[in-house]
Amino acid sequence: MAERVLAGYLREKGLKQSSKRDKVLDVFLKTRDHLSTEDLHGLVKQNDPSIGYTTVYRTLKLLAQCGLAFEVDFQDGVVRYEHSLNRRTHHHMVCTSCGDSVEFFASELDNVQRRIGKEFHFQPSRHTFQILGTCEACFKKNQSAT
Numbered sequence: 001m002a003e004r005v006l007a008g009y010l011r012e013k014g015l016k017q018s019s020k021r022d023k024v025l026d027v028f029l030k031t032r033d034h035l036s037t038e039d040l041h042g043l044v045k046q047n048d049p050s051i052g053y054t055t056v057y058r059t060l061k062l063l064a065q066c067g068l069a070f071e072v073d074f075q076d077g078v079v080r081y082e083h084s085l086n087r088r089t090h091h092h093m094v095c096t097s098c099g100d101s102v103e104f105f106a107s108e109l110d111n112v113q114r115r116i117g118k119e120f121h122f123q124p125s126r127h128t129f130q131i132l133g134t135c136e137a138c139f140k141k142n143q144s145a146t
């Protein structure tokens with residue numbers, strides 16, 4: 001299904017399908033992690049060392065443009081991506097000390113999205129919600145330090 005979305009998008013843009021791009025997509029869809037371009041390149045290289053960083057970078061951009069990849073920003077200056085295939089909508093909690101992230105589900109936010117959309121005559125497609133703070137381990141470390 002994801003292959004078809006990408007193929008359709010490439011056709012629309014007049015771009016050729018490439019086996020390297022397909023491999024990047026394949027590796028990306030197999031993980032559930034939040035990956036920076038470097039992270040993904042590292043995984044892709046294990047499969048096919050001939051695939052360069054630029055190919056991974058460009059493919060991720062394409063995937064984001066056709067809605068297969070979403071950017072996640074953990075406020076540390078690194079752009080990461082995740083895919084939404086076969087996944088429920090989730091949100092992230094990020095520790096600003098160690099960078100650890102936790103995924104959580106909060107279906108009540110869907111109701112908020114719907115209500116706000118209605119109120120402003122806006123057609124919402126998705127939303128982001130993020131909690132920043134200190135994880136338990138860092139909190140304990142800080143406490144024992146003082």
Ligand SMILES: [Zn+2]
Binds near residue numbers: 096137139
């Ligand atoms: Zn932490």
Ligand SMILES: [Zn+2]
Binds near residue numbers: 034082090091103
């Ligand atoms: Zn996530």
